[in-house]
Amino acid sequence: MKMYSFNKNKKILLQILSDSNFHSGESLGNKIGITRAAVSKSIQGLQQLGFNIFAIKGKGYKLGAKLSLLDPNYFNVISSGRxxxxxxxIDSTNNYIMExxxxxxNKGDFCVAEFQSSGRGRRGNLWYSPFASGINLSVFWKFDRFVENYNRVSLVVGISVAQVIKSLGIDIKLKWPNDLFVSGKKLGGILVDAKGVFDDEIKLIIGIGINVTTTSNAYHLKQNNISQPWTDLMSHLSDGFVNRNELIKDLVNALEKNFKSFEKDEFKLSENWLKFDYLLDTVVNFKHKNKIHMGIFKGVNDYGKVIIQHSEGIKIYDEIIILK
Structure with missing residues (x-):
């Protein structure tokens, strides 16, 4: 994947154009302190990043849709000591925290990026999101005591994310173990990296990727071999706008709330998962211990294990791979 550059001039340009109004090349140059030729070159660079910017003679430049850029001043206010x-x-926000x-x-420390060049999904799959069009969030968390089957954490994260998205009025679903779906299309995913697993402490890096607005970047998604059906948040909202800063704040706060409940053994995993289960009561083909099986997906239990109904009865599985 091509590694894109992003300098100060491009960032200021985006901040000015984010209102989706027309701005002349001359006014842009005056505000930034560069020539009109430099403005034109920076605009071309932004278009290569996937931005739909119109250039109309006599009017200037206009961004195709309103844009919510990540704002450090906003996070200074809401970080609560994090x-x-x-x-x-960046290549990967999870990698960045690891390094x-x-x-x-400390619990809840986080980083976010406008663009990841090597975003990862589960089992090494590619996660691609055009520049400034999604959530690329990684959160550090540690559990101060041993957690049986710490893979449950991924399910708690999924439920936390689903709760936040549901609050926007979107019918969000979770496809086991870590995919976010809306109307049968993938909205995002979750990746949990274990930084350290010990008898008395578990350190994890939680990666969350969500498409916020990708419709105008369909070409760039195709160029990066994203073949599966995908969707974004703005396509499912009546006003068509999401403040990514607010969304990140809500995600981090939801994680903290549910993790604290999880640490006290008060989090009802099975009950909460059931509210969002994409596969519930559907026939699934899956792999378990290198063998292919078929059954009816019946959710997960409070230990994060999968419940499958077979003709001979119910079976519980620690880990399965759902086949397409």
């Missing part, structure tokens, strides 16, 4: 970083371009353990060491 350490955070906002990155423009900067001296900074991200």
């Amino acid at each position: 350490y955070f970083e906002i990155l423009n371009v 900067n353990a001296d900074k991200f060491k």
Whole structure:
């Protein structure tokens, strides 16, 4: 995947154009302190990043839709003592936290990026989101005691994300174990990396990827071999706008709330998962211990294990791979 550059001029341009009004090349140049030729070059660079920018003679430049850029001033207010970083371009936010353990060491510390060049999904799958069009969020968390079957954490994260998205009025579903679906199309996913698993402590990095507005970037998604049906939040909202800063705040707060409940053994995993289960009561083909099986998906239990109904009865599985 191509690694995009993003300099100060491009960022200021985006901030000005984010209102989706026309701005002349001259006015843009005056505000930034660069020539009209430099403005034109920066506009071309933004278009290469996937932005739909119109250039009309006599009117100037206009962004195809309103844009919500990540705002460090906003997070300074709502961080509540959490350490955070906002990155423009990075390979992976999960990797960044892993490589900067001296900074991200307290529960709820997080980083977000406008663009990931090497975003990862489960089992090494690619996660691609055009620049400034999604949520690329990683949160550090540690459990101060041993957690049986810590893979349950991924399900708690999924439920937390689903609760936030549901509050927007969107009918969100969770496809086991970590995919977010709306109207049968993928909206996002979750990746939990174990930084350290010990008898008395578990350190995890939780990656959350959500499409916020990708409709105008369909070409760039196709160019990066995103073949499965996908959707974004703005396509399912009547006003068609999401403030990504607000959404990130709500996601981090929801994680903290549910993790605290989970640590006290008060989180009702099975009951909460049932509210969003995409596969519930459907026939699934799945792989378990290198063998292919078929059954009816009946949800998960409070230990995060999968419940499958077979002709001979109910079986519980620790880990399965759902086949397409």
